[in-house]
Amino acid sequence: xxxxxxxxxxxxxxxxxxxxxxxxxxxxxxxxxxxxxxxxxxxxxxxxxxxxxxxxxxxxxxxxxxxxxxxxxxxxxxxxxxxxxxxxxxxxxxxxxxxxxxxxxxxxxxxxxxxxxxxxxxxxxxxxxxxxxxxxxxxxxxxxxxxxxxxxxxxxxxxxxxxxxxxxxxxxxxxxxxxxxxxxxxxxxxxxxxxxxxxxxxxxxxxxxxxxxxxxxxxxxxxxxxxxxxxxxxxxxxxxxxxxxxxxxxxxxxxxxxxxxxxxxxxxxxxxxxxxxxxxxxxxxxxxxxxxxxxxxxxxxxxxxxxxxxxxxxxxxxxxxxxxxxxxxxxxxxxxxxxxxx
Amino acid sequence: xxxxxxxxxxxxxxxxxxxxxxxxxxxxxxxxxxxxxxxxxxxxxxxxxxxxxxxxxxxxxxxxxxxxxxxxxxxxxxxxxxxxxxxxxxxxxxxxxxxxxxxxxxxxxxxxxxxxxxxxxxxxxxxxxxxxxxxxxxxxxxxxxxxxxxxxxxxxxxxxxxxxxxxxxxxxxxxxxxxxxxxxxxxxxxxxxxxxxxxxxxxxxxxxxxxxxxxxxxxxxxxxxxxxxxxxxxxxxxxxxxxxxxxxxxxxxxxxxxxxxxxxxxxxxxxxxxxxxxxxxxxxxxxxxxxxxxxxxxxxxxxxxxxxxxxxxxxxxxxxxxxxxxxxxxxxxxxxxxxxxx
DNA sequence: CTGAAAGCGCTAACAA
DNA sequence: TTGTTAGCGCTTTCAG
Numbered sequence: 001x002x003x004x005x006x007x008x009x010x011x012x013x014x015x016x017x018x019x020x021x022x023x024x025x026x027x028x029x030x031x032x033x034x035x036x037x038x039x040x041x042x043x044x045x046x047x048x049x050x051x052x053x054x055x056x057x058x059x060x061x062x063x064x065x066x067x068x069x070x071x072x073x074x075x076x077x078x079x080x081x082x083x084x085x086x087x088x089x090x091x092x093x094x095x096x097x098x099x100x101x102x103x104x105x106x107x108x109x110x111x112x113x114x115x116x117x118x119x120x121x122x123x124x125x126x127x128x129x130x131x132x133x134x135x136x137x138x139x140x141x142x143x144x145x146x147x148x149x150x151x152x153x154x155x156x157x158x159x160x161x162x163x164x165x166x167x168x169x170x171x172x173x174x175x176x177x178x179x180x181x182x183x184x185x186x187x188x189x190x191x192x193x194x195x196x197x198x199x200x201x202x203x204x205x206x207x208x209x210x211x212x213x214x215x216x217x218x219x220x221x222x223x224x225x226x227x228x229x230x231x232x233x234x235x236x237x238x239x240x241x242x243x244x245x246x247x248x249x250x251x252x253x254x255x256x257x258x259x260x261x262x263x264x265x266x267x268x269x270x271x272x273x274x275x276x277x278x279x280x281x282x283x284x285x286x287x288x289x290x291x292x293x294x295x296x297x298x299x300x301x302x303x304x305x306x307x308x309x310x311x312x313x314x315x316x317x318x319x320x321x322x323x324x325x326x327x328x329x330x331x332x333x334x335x336x337x338x339x340x341x342x
Numbered sequence: 343x344x345x346x347x348x349x350x351x352x353x354x355x356x357x358x359x360x361x362x363x364x365x366x367x368x369x370x371x372x373x374x375x376x377x378x379x380x381x382x383x384x385x386x387x388x389x390x391x392x393x394x395x396x397x398x399x400x401x402x403x404x405x406x407x408x409x410x411x412x413x414x415x416x417x418x419x420x421x422x423x424x425x426x427x428x429x430x431x432x433x434x435x436x437x438x439x440x441x442x443x444x445x446x447x448x449x450x451x452x453x454x455x456x457x458x459x460x461x462x463x464x465x466x467x468x469x470x471x472x473x474x475x476x477x478x479x480x481x482x483x484x485x486x487x488x489x490x491x492x493x494x495x496x497x498x499x500x501x502x503x504x505x506x507x508x509x510x511x512x513x514x515x516x517x518x519x520x521x522x523x524x525x526x527x528x529x530x531x532x533x534x535x536x537x538x539x540x541x542x543x544x545x546x547x548x549x550x551x552x553x554x555x556x557x558x559x560x561x562x563x564x565x566x567x568x569x570x571x572x573x574x575x576x577x578x579x580x581x582x583x584x585x586x587x588x589x590x591x592x593x594x595x596x597x598x599x600x601x602x603x604x605x606x607x608x609x610x611x612x613x614x615x616x617x618x619x620x621x622x623x624x625x626x627x628x629x630x631x632x633x634x635x636x637x638x639x640x641x642x643x644x645x646x647x648x649x650x651x652x653x654x655x656x657x658x659x660x661x662x663x664x665x666x667x668x669x670x671x672x673x674x675x676x677x678x679x680x681x682x683x684x
Numbered sequence: 685c686t687g688a689a690a691g692c693g694c695t696a697a698c699a700a
Numbered sequence: 701t702t703g704t705t706a707g708c709g710c711t712t713t714c715a716g
Contacts, residue, residue, distance in 0.1 A: 006486060008693055019703045024695065032701055049485065054460040055406065056693035059397045059708045074425055074441075080417035087443065096457055099416075099441040101429065115438055118396040140391065144348060259631060289601060291633045350709055361687045366711065374685055398709035401692045687716080692709105699704075 007048035016040055027052070058120065066096040067312060068116035070126040072104045072153075077284045078301050079127070082151065085305020086125060093313055095122070106131035113137045117146070123312045127152040130192050130226070147315035151308045153195060161311045161323045163304050167197045170297045170330035171204025172211075174251050174279045177295075177332055179212045181340055183249035183277055187220040189236055189261060191228055191253040201253055201281070219245055224257055233260025241268055248276060249338070255280040255287050255296055262290060262337070277338040281330070292336030299330050349390035358382055369394070400462065408438040409654060410458035412468040414446045414495075419626045420643050421469070424493065427647020428467060435655055437464070448473035455479045459488070465654045469494045472534050472568070489657035493650045495537060503653045503665045505646050509539045512639045512672035513546025514553075516593050516621045519637075519674055521554045523682055525591035525619055529562040531578055531603060533570055533595040543595055543623070561587055566599055575602025583610055590618060591680070597622040597629050597638055604632060604679070619680040623672070634678030641672050 009023040016023075018037065026033045026041035027050075044050075058064040069086060071079040083099060090097050098121065102109035109129045116124060117140060124141055126148065135155040141148050142160070151163040171188075178186050188205045191198040206216050222240055224232040233252060237260065252258035258280030262272060270276055272292055280287060280296040287294040307326050314320040351365040358365075360379065368375045368383035369392075386392075400406040411428060413421040425441060432439050440463065444451035451471045458466060459482060466483055468490065477497040483490050484502070493505040513530075520528050530547045533540040548558050564582055566574040575594060579602065594600035600622030604614060612618055614634055622629060622638040629636040649668050656662040 006693095010693075020694075021696080021704080022702055025702085034701060037701085049482065051456070051482075051486075052460050053462065053693050054457075055397055055400045055462050056708090057695080059401050059710095060693080060695045062708065064397065073422075074416060075419055075422035077417055080415075080422060083416055084443070084445075091453075096440075096461070097442075098438075100439075101426065103426075111433075114393070115396075117393050119438070120395065120397050140393075143391065144393075263631075286628050286631050289628050290631050348709095352709075362710080363688080363712080364686055367686085376685060379685085395709050398692090399711080401694090402709080402711045404692065685716105688714090690713090691711090695707090697704105697706090700702085 006053070007045075007050045008053070009050075012041060012044045012048060012050060015044060063122055064096075064120045065094060066098055066119070066121050067123045067125065067309070067316075068113075068119070068121035069097055069099045070102055070109060070112055070116070070124070070128075071099070072102050072127060072129050074099070074101050078282055078299060081301035082127075082305040082308070085302040085307075086309045087305075089306050089309045089313075093309075095313075102129040102132075104129045104131065106134070110137045113141075117141065117144070121146065123147045123149070123316050125149050125151065125308045125312055128155060130195060130228075133194060147312055149308045149312045149315075151304050153197065156196060159323050161315065161320070161325065163307045163311065163326045163328065165299050165304070165328045165330045167200035167330075168204040168207075170281065170332075171201040171251065172208045173204075173330075173332050174281070174295075174297060175205050175208035176212070177334065178249040178251065178277055178279060178338060179208065179214070181249070181277060181338060184214060185217075185220065185247045186214070186249040186251060187222055187240070187245070187247035189222045189224050189233060189250060189252040189257050191224060191257075192226050193223075198253065205251060219243075220247055224253070228254050228256060230256045230260035230263070233257035234264045235260075237261040237264035238268075246270075246276075249278070250276060251279045253281055255282045255284045255294065258294055258296070258337075259286060259290055262294070273337050273340060277340075279332075279338050283333055287333075287335070290337075295335045295338040296333055297330040298333050300328055304328060348395070349387075349392045350395070351392075354383060354386045354390060354392060357386060405464055406438075406462045407436060408440055408461070408463050409465045409467065409651070409658075410455075410461070410463035411439055411441045412444055412451060412454055412458070412466070413441070414444050414469060414471050416441070416443050420624055420641060423643035424469075424647040424650070427644040427649075428651045429647075431648050431651045431655075435651075437655075444471040444474075446471045446473065448476070452479045455483075459483065459486070463488065465489045465491070465658050467491050467493065467650045467654055470497060472537060472570075475536060489654055491650045491654045491657075493646050495539065498538060501665050503657065503662070503667065505649045505653065505668045505670065507641050507646070507670045507672045509542035509672075510546040510549075512623065512674075513543040513593065514550045515546075515672075515674050516623070516637075516639060517547050517550035518554070519676065520591040520593065520619055520621060520680060521550065521556070523591070523619060523680060526556060527559075527562065527589040528556070528591040528593060529564055529582070529587070529589035531564045531566050531575060531592060531594040531599050533566060533599075534568050535565075540595065547593060561585075562589055566595070570596050570598060572598045572602035572605070575599035576606045577602075579603040579606035580610075588612075588618075591620070592618060593621045593623075595623055597624045597626045597636065600636055600638070600679075601628060601632055604636070615679050615682060619682070621674075621680050625675055629675075629677070632679075637677045637680040638675055639672040640675050642670055646670060
């Protein structure tokens with residue numbers, strides 16, 4: 001059992017024969033405290049190695065000054081960068097951040113969101129798991145007036161603030177780029193059907209095609225299964241090849257999938273970009289490491305984090321009452337995997 | 343101002359005309375509560391959408407059931423994987439985990455470690471920042487009897503539990519492998535001098551050389567500056583080349599550096615592995631994506647996390663009193679970047 | 685089986 | 701400028 005034989009305000013109050021309140025005030029430089037008393041108190045605090053007890057503070061103030069963050073996975077560059085953005089602004093505003101992973105599991109997501117609720121976070125920022133369809137565990141927050149901001153992956157059936165990137169536009173841009181590069185038979189490797197991003201990117205893909213008068217071919221819309229990992233891309237690409245389908249360009253829902261695709265293509269001696277151009281989404285660090293370097297849509301991850309916490313703090317501070325939906329744009333970073341002029 | 347018009351135990355106690363204590367007991371299935379009372383209480387709790395207030399719980403129990411984790415960066419696969427290992431076991435044991443980044447900054451590390459102290463974490467797991475030389479902020483924990491476990495990067499001047507991998511052995515193995523592949527002029531790209539891992543790996547490097555009768559050449563011990571990023575490796579490699587030094591193998595302190603080196607080598611039309619073999623350390627996902635695929639030492643990140651939390655919980659539960667130092671071994675994963683039989 | 689009461693460490697009116 | 705007091709929501713003896 002951990003023991004805290006910490007010095008408390010009472011301890012130093014007794015020692016100095018003053019009251020708790022005086023100590024409390026002196027420690028926060030309250031103006032109405034005598035110079036000598038304050039000094040004496042602060043000195044003794046230092047000597048006793050006093051550290052404020054945040055738990056007690058939170059209980060009495062009914063505010064923990066912490067905000068909760070739930071992400072599907074920490075081990076994705078995208079998410080950890082978003083978190084950095086969140087932390088940066090949070091710390092500046094005197095907030096702590098509790099980070100949790102849902103591990104892409106609905107069940108886990110429910111558990112951590114309840115834990116966070118019980119921990120009385122002042123607000124929540126979340127990107128939902130791949131499995132999540134029910135949002136009751138988030139609606140509890142609303143019923144208790146704890147503000148929520150979703151980023152990237154949102155719950156469709158909730159009226160809350162959100163920060164997303166324009167998936168439709170991003171996909172459109174990517175496909176348009178491929179078309180302008182002279183590609184005509186463009187496949188799309190899609191993500192798990194439940195995710196909104198999957199839908200939006202498919203739409204952008206289709207609309208770009210039709211905008212350029214290219215008929216949509218169902219065979220070129222490839223399902224990568226339930227995962228967004230490299231293996232899913234690899235396998236889906238191999239299946240495609242096995243089925244005798246050979247596009248001249250591929251737009252993948254995300255970089256790992258794109259890279260899986262590239263690996264399979266290369267293994268099958270398909271030249272990139274000469275035979276097949278590839279474009280990913282997210283611009284993870286690996287995009288610059290694969291060969292050829294992968295064209296991708298840059299998601300402003302840090303900015304997404306900053307924006308999320310900004311919206312959240314606005315709500316916490318009562319400035320915003322109506323949910324605000326911010327949409328950022330993803331910019332296409334063209335690299336060798338999709339440019340014919342190599 | 344966030345408002346919690348939450349139902350509390352008192353609310354449901356009043357409604358049912360019983361006492362707070364009874365509610366408290368009923369909610370935790372305390373045996374000494376009548377079946378009907380318990381049922382009634384639990385039903386009403388559900389109806390009121392009651393959620394326990396962890397803050398109050400923590401204050402009265404003097405234990406938060408949370409453990410703090412401080413890592414230099416979240417956006418490294420290695421660290422986020424360690425965290426997953428920590429979380430897994432922590433959750434199973436009923437502990438929450440608060441994750442913080444020091445962002446490789448000493449100042450930030452001090453701040454977050456104090457914040458965590460004030461938040462009354464029951465224990466701390468940390469991998470120190472690159473800048474950290476002073477460990478006073480951790481010694482406070484010891485003085486307050488809050489157990490600490492270091493992993494990977496430890497404070498040399500503290501008597502605490504730690505989980506590390508055998509850097510010396512890993513480095514030795516890597517270099518030995520290169521020697522057996524017929525390499526003789528083996529360079530080592532070292533890390534920031536302050537880090538213990540830098541020292542240990544250099545030792546392993548040197549000892550492997552001497553074990554095989556290869557004299558140590560100072561010119562082949564390359565300093566990569568203060569960073570462990572790809573750019574540092576790239577630049578250091580270019581400098582080396584510019585100075586006319588051309589080894590036939592390179593052992594890099596970590597994968598990003600190794601990859602930076604590879605990029606530079608390829609840019610200078612140096613063939614890998616024919617002219618120069620390369621081995622990294624850490625086995626990050628990119629190792630399998632670069633071309634040729636990078637040989638690397640696999641750090642059992644998940645296991646490191648599990649072991650850390652295990653040691654910590656032992657201390658929290660009072661089972662361990664003397665610090666325990668666990669050393670795990672890194673295994674060499676040989677890939678194309680260092681095997682001549684390609 | 686249930687209740688009363690004290691206490692965890694801190695804040696914040698309200699007094700003095 | 702400082703003290704008094706009540707209270708935050710829950711746990712936990714000690715009684716009944």
